[in-house]
Amino acid sequence: MTALPDRYCSADGTRVPAASLDWCCPLCRGPLDLDYAPTPAPLKSLTGRTGSLWRYAECLPLPTPDCTLGEGRTPVVPLSDSISAKLDFLMPTLSFKDRGAVMLAALAARLRPERVIADSSGNAGTAIAAYCARARLPCSVYVPEGTSPKKLEQIGAHGARLEIVPGDREATARAAREAADEPGVFYASHVYNPYFLHGTKTYVHELWEDLGGRLPDVLVVPVGNGTLLLGAALAVRELHGAGLIDRRPALHAVQAAAVSPLADAWRAGADDLLSIPPQAPTFAEGIAIPNPPRARQILRAVRESGGAFHTVTEDQIRHAQLDLASQGLYVESTGVACWAAARETIPLEGRTAVVPLCGAGLKTGLASA
Incomplete structure (x- = not known):
């Protein structure tokens, strides 16, 4: 079996062994990163490879797992003369979270915990439930009350145990983290576990391949906990470091105006969150995260790319849908x-x-006034 890389805390340097079930830094309780710096394969060597994200094997910290559902390789279609869309809703569980969930399930399958837990506002929990079902791993998913009934139905259909937590997304995260400290538990956190980011980075590797070995000038990314943005930053760093792109695209992060702690910090020129706002109602429930644990990393990634933060109103969301x-x-x-x-x-x-x-759209339906 391929050796797994260790994890480490970027805040204080604490290292966590690869086989440990520790889900956070034991000193500061912050999220962990992966001690892993791969070199991507050149474009011409990808011809004929498997039609999933596992075609980028050189950049993934795990070999192709038994629990794969063929995730990845979603199409890119034009929306206007200068803007295209990557259709990541065309995934096995109908969201981009499959990119990271397969990595967490594959890791859990190697570590063989007594049970797997996750917390989510819906899509990540659905993806973890599906891939745990595929890997034959017992799974519990913590979700906030008020989660879309369709998402709850999908999680339950995969056989996961639903833990519905009174309160908001932050209350749900706290309940899951408390359970994650119990012995024998693998916390399949799409926020704290760096393997998830190494799955989401394949979004950009696919774009690079689909665009013939280049990237667009701007990558626009929704940000709640920042898992897609940070994955994108990883991929850009890998491709640029290998000399496969000659310039780095600007990362433009989008939040709902109703819950925009990162945008507020960026506008103030701060390196971290200024405050933790209450979780106001918004159609964009998946990015309504008032206290993202990787806030400092997200703000730094956007600044280093020459990008910016933007907010959108509920009316803008409704009209865009x-x-x-x-x-x-x-x-x-x-x-x-x-x-x-x-x-x-x-x-x-x-x-x-x-x-x-x-x-x-089938996960939540149309946004309505």
């Missing part, structure tokens, strides 16, 4: 936030951009 539907793309309300920003608030000025459409 209807506009995409009129183009044949039925996307959940969280997943349309980037299109709302790209068409109304991001000054592209002749630059090319790609937005991710992260979740299927």
Whole structure:
């Protein structure tokens, strides 16, 4: 079996052995990163490889697992002359979270815990439940009350035990982290576990391949806990470090105006969150995260790329969802936030951009006033 890389805390340097079930830094309780710096394969060597994200094997810390569902390789379609969309809702569980969930399930299958737990506002929990079912791993998913009934139905259908937590997304995360400290538990956290980020980075590796060995000028990414953005930053670093791209795209992060702690910090020039706002109602429930644990990393990644933060209103989200539907793309309300920003608030000025459409509209239905 391939040796697994160790994890480490970027805040204080504490190292955590690869085989440990520890889910956070034992000193500061912060998220962990992976001691792993792969070199991507050149474009021409990808011809004929498997049609999933596992075609980028050189950049993944795990070999192709038995629990794969063929995730990845989603299409890119134009939305305007300069903006294209990557249809990541065309995944086995209908969201981009499959990219990271397969990595966590594959890791758990190697570590063989007594049980797997996850917390989520819906899509990540669904993905973890599906891949744990595929890997024959017992799984519990903690979700906040008020989670979309369709998402609850999907999680339960995969055989996961649902733990519905009174309160908001933060209360759900606290309950899951408390359970994660119990012996024999693998915390399949899409926020704290760095393997998830090494799955989401394949979004950018696919873009690079689909665009013939280049990337757009701008990558527009929705940000709640920042798992897609940080994965994108990893991939850009890998491709640039290997000399496979000559410039790095700007990362433009999008939050709902109703819950925008990172955008507020960025506008103030801060390196970390200024405060933790209450979780206000928003159609973009998947990015309504008032206290993202990787806030410092997210802010740094956007600044280093030359990008910016943007917020979108509930009306903009609603109109963007209807506009995409009129183009044949039925996307959940969280997943349309980037299109709302790209068409109304991001000054592209002749630059090319790609937005991710992260979740299927059937998960939540249409946003309504």
